[in-house]
Amino acid sequence: MPFKRKINYYETDKMGIVHHSNYIRFMEEARIDFMDKMGLPYKMVEDNNIFIPVLYAKCEYKSPAKFGDTINFEISILKFNGIRMSFSYRIINEKNGNLIAIRWNSVIVSLIQIWNLSS
Numbered sequence: 136m137p138f139k140r141k142i143n144y145y146e147t148d149k150m151g152i153v154h155h156s157n158y159i160r161f162m163e164e165a166r167i168d169f170m171d172k173m174g175l176p177y178k179m180v181e182d183n184n185i186f187i188p189v190l191y192a193k194c195e196y197k198s199p200a201k202f203g204d205t206i207n208f209e210i211s212i213l214k215f216n217g218i219r220m221s222f223s224y225r226i227i228n229e230k231n232g233n234l235i236a237i238r239w240n241s242v243i244v245s246l247i248q249i250w251n252l253s254s
Contacts, residue, residue: 165208
């Protein structure tokens with residue numbers, strides 16, 4: 136089941152189009168939802184001192200999303216080598232089926248905390 140969300144007014148510019156910077160946040164929401172559905176809740180991962188920073192992100196914008204649109208996210212793992220995981224995202228407008236954006240990013244998955252943040 137894909138992740139979906141409705142576009143809020145505050146996420147748009149004066150023309151009613153989603154500002155491009157919001158798509159990176161939307162994709163982060165989709166990735167966390169994807170991990171939850173895989174049985175790897177982000178909170179549990181971090182509670183085990185494993186952190187997943189984004190090392191690289193590329194987004195290609197194809198068509199705009201507007202206030203009130205519902206957008207669906209298709210997310211998949213492109214590659215995992217035990218250290219790095221690469222995700223692919225496709226964002227689709229639910230109403231008309233238009234492809235809104237595609238993104239690829241790599242994240243490191245085995246960065247284990249070795250310092251004590253409380254000291």
